[in-house]
Amino acid sequence: MSVRTPDPDPDWTPEDAARPASNPGWLSDIELAEVRGRLPLLYVEAVPVRLDGLGVVTEVGALLRAKPTGEINRTLVSGRVLFGETLRDALFRHLEKDLGPMAFPQLPPSPVPFSVAEYFPMPGISPFTDDRQHAVSLAYIVPVTGTCEPRQDALEVTWMTPEEACQPALIAEMEGGRGTLVKQALASVGRLP
Amino acid sequence: MSVRTPDPDPDWTPEDAARPASNPGWLSDIELAEVRGRLPLLYVEAVPVRLDGLGVVTEVGALLRAKPTGEINRTLVSGRVLFGETLRDALFRHLEKDLGPMAFPQLPPSPVPFSVAEYFPMPGISPFTDDRQHAVSLAYIVPVTGTCEPRQDALEVTWMTPEEACQPALIAEMEGGRGTLVKQALASVGRLP
Amino acid sequence: MSVRTPDPDPDWTPEDAARPASNPGWLSDIELAEVRGRLPLLYVEAVPVRLDGLGVVTEVGALLRAKPTGEINRTLVSGRVLFGETLRDALFRHLEKDLGPMAFPQLPPSPVPFSVAEYFPMPGISPFTDDRQHAVSLAYIVPVTGTCEPRQDALEVTWMTPEEACQPALIAEMEGGRGTLVKQALASVGRLP
Amino acid sequence: MSVRTPDPDPDWTPEDAARPASNPGWLSDIELAEVRGRLPLLYVEAVPVRLDGLGVVTEVGALLRAKPTGEINRTLVSGRVLFGETLRDALFRHLEKDLGPMAFPQLPPSPVPFSVAEYFPMPGISPFTDDRQHAVSLAYIVPVTGTCEPRQDALEVTWMTPEEACQPALIAEMEGGRGTLVKQALASVGRLP
Numbered sequence: 108m109s110v111r112t113p114d115p116d117p118d119w120t121p122e123d124a125a126r127p128a129s130n131p132g133w134l135s136d137i138e139l140a141e142v143r144g145r146l147p148l149l150y151v152e153a154v155p156v157r158l159d160g161l162g163v164v165t166e167v168g169a170l171l172r173a174k175p176t177g178e179i180n181r182t183l184v185s186g187r188v189l190f191g192e193t194l195r196d197a198l199f200r201h202l203e204k205d206l207g208p209m210a211f212p213q214l215p216p217s218p219v220p221f222s223v224a225e226y227f228p229m230p231g232i233s234p235f236t237d238d239r240q241h242a243v244s245l246a247y248i249v250p251v252t253g254t255c256e257p258r259q260d261a262l263e264v265t266w267m268t269p270e271e272a273c274q275p276a277l278i279a280e281m282e283g284g285r286g287t288l289v290k291q292a293l294a295s296v297g298r299l300p
Numbered sequence: 301m302s303v304r305t306p307d308p309d310p311d312w313t314p315e316d317a318a319r320p321a322s323n324p325g326w327l328s329d330i331e332l333a334e335v336r337g338r339l340p341l342l343y344v345e346a347v348p349v350r351l352d353g354l355g356v357v358t359e360v361g362a363l364l365r366a367k368p369t370g371e372i373n374r375t376l377v378s379g380r381v382l383f384g385e386t387l388r389d390a391l392f393r394h395l396e397k398d399l400g401p402m403a404f405p406q407l408p409p410s411p412v413p414f415s416v417a418e419y420f421p422m423p424g425i426s427p428f429t430d431d432r433q434h435a436v437s438l439a440y441i442v443p444v445t446g447t448c449e450p451r452q453d454a455l456e457v458t459w460m461t462p463e464e465a466c467q468p469a470l471i472a473e474m475e476g477g478r479g480t481l482v483k484q485a486l487a488s489v490g491r492l493p
Numbered sequence: 494m495s496v497r498t499p500d501p502d503p504d505w506t507p508e509d510a511a512r513p514a515s516n517p518g519w520l521s522d523i524e525l526a527e528v529r530g531r532l533p534l535l536y537v538e539a540v541p542v543r544l545d546g547l548g549v550v551t552e553v554g555a556l557l558r559a560k561p562t563g564e565i566n567r568t569l570v571s572g573r574v575l576f577g578e579t580l581r582d583a584l585f586r587h588l589e590k591d592l593g594p595m596a597f598p599q600l601p602p603s604p605v606p607f608s609v610a611e612y613f614p615m616p617g618i619s620p621f622t623d624d625r626q627h628a629v630s631l632a633y634i635v636p637v638t639g640t641c642e643p644r645q646d647a648l649e650v651t652w653m654t655p656e657e658a659c660q661p662a663l664i665a666e667m668e669g670g671r672g673t674l675v676k677q678a679l680a681s682v683g684r685l686p
Numbered sequence: 687m688s689v690r691t692p693d694p695d696p697d698w699t700p701e702d703a704a705r706p707a708s709n710p711g712w713l714s715d716i717e718l719a720e721v722r723g724r725l726p727l728l729y730v731e732a733v734p735v736r737l738d739g740l741g742v743v744t745e746v747g748a749l750l751r752a753k754p755t756g757e758i759n760r761t762l763v764s765g766r767v768l769f770g771e772t773l774r775d776a777l778f779r780h781l782e783k784d785l786g787p788m789a790f791p792q793l794p795p796s797p798v799p800f801s802v803a804e805y806f807p808m809p810g811i812s813p814f815t816d817d818r819q820h821a822v823s824l825a826y827i828v829p830v831t832g833t834c835e836p837r838q839d840a841l842e843v844t845w846m847t848p849e850e851a852c853q854p855a856l857i858a859e860m861e862g863g864r865g866t867l868v869k870q871a872l873a874s875v876g877r878l879p
Contacts, residue, residue, distance in 0.1 A: 134531050134532065138531070142528060142531075142532060144576070145520050145524070145528075145576055146520065146528060146532065146534070146535075146576055147535050147574050147575075147576060147578075148532070148535075149532075149533050149534075149535050149629055156409060158407075158409060160392075161388040161389070161392055161407050162388060162406065162407025162408055162409055163388065163409075164409050188533050188629065189533075190530070190531055190532055190533060190627050191613070191627055192533075193611060193618065193619070194609065194611060194629070195354040195355060195356065196354070199353075199354055213355065213406065213443075214351075214354050214355025215355055216349060216351060216355055216356075216357050216441050216443060216489045217414070217441070217488055217489045217490070218489070218490050218608075218609050219488070219605065219606065219607065219608060219609060220605065220606075220609070221410070221605070222604075222605060222876065223580065223604050223605060223606070223631065223876075225579060225580060225604075227577070232579065233579070233876075234876075241576050241577055243535050243574065243580070245609065248409050248410070250406075250409065287878065290873060290878055291873045291874075291876070291878060294869060294870045294873030294874065294878065295410055295412070295870075295873065295874065296409045296410045296411070297410070297411050297801065297802075297812075297813075297870070299866065299869055299870060299873065327724050327725065331724070335721060335724075335725060337769070338713050338717070338721075338769055339713065339721060339725065339727070339728075339769055340728050340767050340768075340769060340771075341725070341728075342725075342726050342727075342728050342822055381726050381822065382726075383723070383724055383725055383726060383820050384806070384820055385726075386804060386811065386812070387802065387804060387822070411801075411802050412798065412799065412800070412801060412802060413798065413799075413802070414798070415683065415797075415798060416683075416773065416797050416798060416799070416824065418772060418773060420770070425772065426683075426772070427683075434769050434770055436728055436767065436773070438802065480685065483680060483685055484680045484681075484683070484685060487676060487677045487680030487681065487685065488677075488680065488681065490608065490609075490619075490620075490677070492673065492676055492677060492680065542795060544793075544795060546778075547774040547775070547778055547793050548774060548792065548793025548794055548795055549774065549795075550795050581740040581741060581742065582740070585739075585740055599741065599792065599829075600737075600740050600741025601741055602735060602737060602741055602742075602743050602827050602829060602875040603800075603827070603874055603875045603876070604875070604876050605874070607796075634795050634796070636792075636795060681796055681798070682795040682796045682797070683796070683797050
């Protein structure tokens with residue numbers, strides 16, 4: 108049976124409540140905590156963007172998030188891939204969870220990510236860290252055409268020009284080294300300032 | 301001054317008529333014919349696709365075209381990049397020319413093509429041939445959300461499932477080896493049967 | 494403590510014997526069996542290739558493998574990513590394990606895979622199946638310049654031209670749908686017949 | 687017949703002298719000058735890199751070049767694709783021309799570039815400028831394993847760590863905006879600082 112801790116699983120969504128606790132396909136928080144020290148976990152991640160009529164990236168979106176500690180930081184759309192779930196289903200689920208049901212994200216035709224971010228609990232192995240776990244995240248650029256209404260613990264979605272998104276202060280605010288992921292995303296679309 | 305031959309330049313569009321013949325940025329047909337034997341020409345090419353709500357390619361579009369000889373064949377959206385024109389502008393111009401103004405193509409955020417097709421006048425150097433010229437074509441997958449009304453010499457746009465598009469008979473009908481390009485496109489989105 | 498079953502963990506290597514059984518970073522076989530029904534496991538996969546002097550893929554390598562049941566099939570270099578291990582380290586470890594120490598594989602400069610293969614226990618969700626687990630595999634093309642001496646349960650490495658590798662009989666022999674992965678690999682390097 | 691101007695065609699190589707002046711497949715300098723104002727020219731470009739044993743980019747190479755005006759700047763390996771020449775042949779020819787015969791460049795298996803750089807005579811259209819022409823350049827990352835002996839007008843090849851290569855002073859020294867191309871290259875291999 109699933110036991111929720113005060114620091115909620117950031118992957119938990121209201122839909123989770125409907126899942127039978129005994130479903131062998133998902134882990135309880137306690138089981139997840141154990142597994143987190145044993146296996147790399149698979150994540151998907153999205154850099155939301157706005158495009159102009161010719162497909163040029165004009166803006167990048169970041170989530171402003173309040174952590175349980177009260178600390179504020181910025182992050183991208185990201186979350187775990189569940190057992191039996193396709194990458195596209197996971198990407199869509201996390202986009203809807205983080206940007207709301209009216210964001211109308213356009214998932215890319217190709218399942219090949221623009222970058223693979225390796226998050227380690229200890230710094231120095233890669234540009235990315237996650238003190239909870241070793242996670243490997245497939246990162247996609249996802250054009251968003253609708254209106255974003257962040258749910259859960261996200262305070263707002265901030266849209267920035269490529270130049271604004273790459274300012275050192277903002278890069279430093281991005282959780283777990285995701286500023287590097289934003290720069291990689293912009294480079295892959297020819298928009299790195 | 302531009303002289304039109306009975307076999308029209310497939311890149312010619314109604315808008316061309318409005319261009320001053322003396323514009324140094326474009327070539328007359330005679331000049332173009334001369335350059336075609338001296339330099340590789342730069343092309344852009346689009347594989348039109350339909351996506352489902354999760355971004356999976358469900359259909360591929362091909363143009364059914366009647367050649368001046370009366371021969372019928374299939375091809376993709378393609379055309380030359382003009383002097384001073386960006387790749388995106390060229391891609392959009394040829395998409396509108398071949399699919400009509402209501403196709404609503406979604407140009408990809410990244411300018412990196414899924415394949416670079418090298419067309420040579422003589423077969424055997426690459427999978428692609430073009431007896432008029434040596435052309436190098438940057439090929440993109442372009443989701444199309446609207447209605448296609450082929451203009452110019454195209455008879456219709458045929459939409460096919462990935463399985464249908466990869467049947468040997470259909471692959472063989474594609475002009476200049478473009479059947480290989482269709483298979484490369486489907487492979488790049490994980491949909492090669 | 495780790496208990497080995499008659500059907501050995503294909504990821505086990507002689508080096509594993511040197512690892513303390515109590516290392517919290519790895520799972521015993523029993524634990525791994527439990528996790529396999531709960532979480533997607535992260536794999537890396539390599540399509541070994543031979544290149545000519547201009548970088549053109551001339552041959553593709555496949556492993557001929559005898560299963561514990563006596564059945565013979567073909568597969569690619571693949572294996573699990575361990576806790577704390579980078580993707581490159583995992584890729585190198587599995588290449589050495591499957592091709593021997595004299596293969597001299599050239600790992601690609603970019604960590605972005607040419608394809609992401611999603612293996613599910615049940616067929617029909619994707620082109621790939623693995624009846625043991627849900628695995629997500631980052632697939633890379635890896636030029637090999639030395640001599641391959643398959644170790645473990647692999648009988649030999651077979652080198653084939655792109656045309657040979659894509660023959661339906663051979664595609665069908667590839668384990669878990671990996672024939673599709675070979676075709677995707679060849680398409681990504683412009684060598685799909 | 688070809689007439690050489692004091693400012694030599696940077697694409698000219700000693701081998702050119704052996705070509706019959708009447709070869710219809712190449713242009714004289716006068717013809718080339720005329721075409722340069724009419725058509726986008728197709729280029730290939732290489733970012734030379736050094737790799738460690740796991741394929742990680744450890745150094746980036748740039749050419750230090752003295753222009754006819756005496757000005758010194760930095761550039762990458764680049765040059766025109768000739769009529770009838772494959773992209774790989776062009777890439778290899780320019781690598782040998784700029785890095786010497788003992789550089790042993792490893793051309794990538796895939797013909798898909800990491801970036802397509804659009805050079806325009808006028809600034810502001812893209813990050814790249816070339817006051818001679820409109821050129822579209824397919825850019826590749828090319829590991830180099832041997833010794834570089836720059837030929838022609840290149841003074842030396844400078845090897846830099848990713849951090850050194852991305853310093854603003856160095857980025858600014860790169861000809862025609864190629865500093866952006868270096869950053870895009872490093873981002874594509876996960877090494878953008």
